[in-house]
Amino acid sequence: MRVTALAYTAAVAIGFGAVVTASSPEQVPLGHSHGPRPQRRQPNVVFVLTDDQDVHLGSLDYMPLVKKHLIDQGTYFSSHYATTAVCCPSRVTIWTGKFAHNTNVTDVKPPYGGYPKFLAEGLNDNYFPVWLQQAGYNTYYTGKLFNAHTVENYNSPPPGGFTGSDFLLDPHTYDYLNATFQRNGEEPRSYEGLYSTDVLAEKAYGLLDEAVDAKKPFFLVAAPIAPHANVAMKLEHGPRDPQNPPFEFTEPVPAPRHAHLFPGAKVPRTPNFNPEAPSGANWVSALPRQNASNVAYNDHFHRQRLRALQAVDELVAGLVSRLGERGVLDDTYVVYSSDNGYHVGQHRLQPGKSCGYEEDVNVPLIVRGPGVEPGFSADGVVSTHADLAPTFFDILGLKPREDFDGAAIPLTRGEIDGVRERGERREHAGIEYWGSAMGEGVYNRDPRQNNTYKALRISGPGYNLYYSVWCNNEHELYDMAVDPGQLNNLLSPSSPSTPILAAGHAPRKIADRLDALLLVLKTCAGTRCQRPWASLHPDGAVRSLADALAPRYDAFYADNRKVASVKYAYCADGFIPEAEGPTWEDTGRAFGGEGEYGYLKGGRWEDWV
Known part of the structure; x- marks a missing residue:
């Protein structure tokens, strides 16, 4: 069935903006009263x-x-x-x-x-x-x-x-x-x-x-x-042709x-x-x-x-x-x-x-x-x-699901202030992508292959950073407090040999921490997505990048034998486990105190010597 522009115009003229068609329920013109306000115990959502x-x-x-x-x-x-x-x-x-x-x-x-x-x-x-x-x-x-x-x-x-x-x-x-x-x-x-x-x-x-x-x-x-x-859509097209x-x-x-x-x-x-x-x-x-x-x-x-x-x-x-x-x-x-x-x-x-x-x-x-x-x-x-479904559950009074990777967003000013006062402010957003990218204007629409990457956006008191690992294993780190346009990759081989401070620290020190955090996030599920630092520091001593930057953790984060780096085996167009490279489940190590480490194997923490 086709609804013509003429019929649409007529409906608007008759219904003060209402369209009445076989596929659309009858509308009530704006300003019409529908009687007393309904009583509800639960709120509604319009998204x-x-x-x-x-x-x-x-x-x-x-x-x-x-x-x-x-x-x-x-x-x-x-x-x-x-x-x-x-x-x-x-x-x-x-x-x-x-x-x-x-x-x-x-x-x-x-x-x-x-x-x-x-x-x-x-x-x-x-x-x-x-x-x-x-x-x-x-x-x-x-x-x-x-x-x-x-x-x-x-x-x-x-x-x-x-x-x-x-x-x-x-x-x-x-x-x-x-x-x-x-x-x-x-x-x-x-x-x-x-x-x-x-x-x-x-x-x-x-x-x-x-x-x-x-x-x-x-x-x-x-x-x-x-x-x-x-x-x-074109009315006629021949065999599949990327150029046409x-x-x-x-x-x-x-x-x-x-x-x-x-x-x-x-x-x-x-x-x-x-x-x-x-x-x-x-x-x-x-x-x-x-x-x-x-x-x-x-x-x-x-x-x-x-x-x-x-x-x-x-x-x-x-x-x-x-x-x-x-x-x-x-x-x-x-x-x-x-x-x-x-x-x-x-x-x-x-x-x-x-x-x-x-x-x-x-x-x-x-x-x-x-x-x-x-x-x-x-x-x-x-x-x-990933936080939206948990947030909707929260405002509708529903118990959060255990398999949510996200958590409810604090919506009221009191909740926001409370989270900050308790030191529970979440600072990270995990980002991921697989496949190609394509321009959508009239210039250069050629699909760009190998656009697969993992990335991390993190901000807190004194730092505002973006870190990424592409499937060709190039790394990026941007200090967005001074470089909001992400123009100066602090990990580029062409960057000056003299260390450039990022959030008051050398880029390599920052990158070591963010790489470990990204290793946790790249395959996380449930609470591990919500509290990834707890996987690296199960004793609860580290809950933010600021905590992790303490000098006592330098050797732990700098040693890839203890915290495997994020890297791809090859570029894939979808989530193919063997292409993803090291995972936290297989190789992740945790800091267990001065000179002591543990690692996750078979779902339990064991000593690592």
């Missing part, structure tokens, strides 16, 4: 999850309604990280509370990722909406769930755990003017000629009405594609009413934007500098991203307004985030994601709701997507 939204390109500065309704009325978490800088693995982490090395969904498509891999790993019966329904919640979802969730496999089986759903489906997920949605058990329906985010908004409003009318606590997700690049793929990437498409906005906006000219000297490691360090035409196009790409987000801005205002009209706003947490970040020109990169650099992994997280401090910025609270 808006965007696609590829940055922090460091300033996109939130162009979203006044998000600022008005969420940032000014809630808490902004400036140090929130995607654990994998691409959508499907990131989304599976969000909905399981587990890192990608534990879900084994590490790509956007088979054999290593996508919806088929999600099913093959047995996750469809064991993830967030299923757990929430078991706890008595109604669950609703509209928009993008996972990649490779298609018009062919949408019902074989359908995603588990949803009371009501209206999913975007491939191959038209990213086609802003030719979306395909699929509601509950119905057949997919095309919305050719309609703007994807506007269609999604009306579906979200309809699901919200269903949720409130059911008089049960609910969890509702609205997941628009903006500001992802537009991806249109069956799809066309272009810049995002805004709604017509927003197409004229921000004519002077440009990618922020930070020091790492198209730098004169190469930066980074592996294939990134070999990128040529972009010419003037390339830079001008990337500015245009950036403006299109900002314009595409305007309909999302309106969606947020619409959801908050309807929550208020239905009398449930005070009982509802409204959460805003994105699956991964984005770069446009930084490190000479073409528009895209998939790197471990700050633009790609630092993503928005805003929370508004009962007890959450209005207008507060929770600087220094490091959190990741």
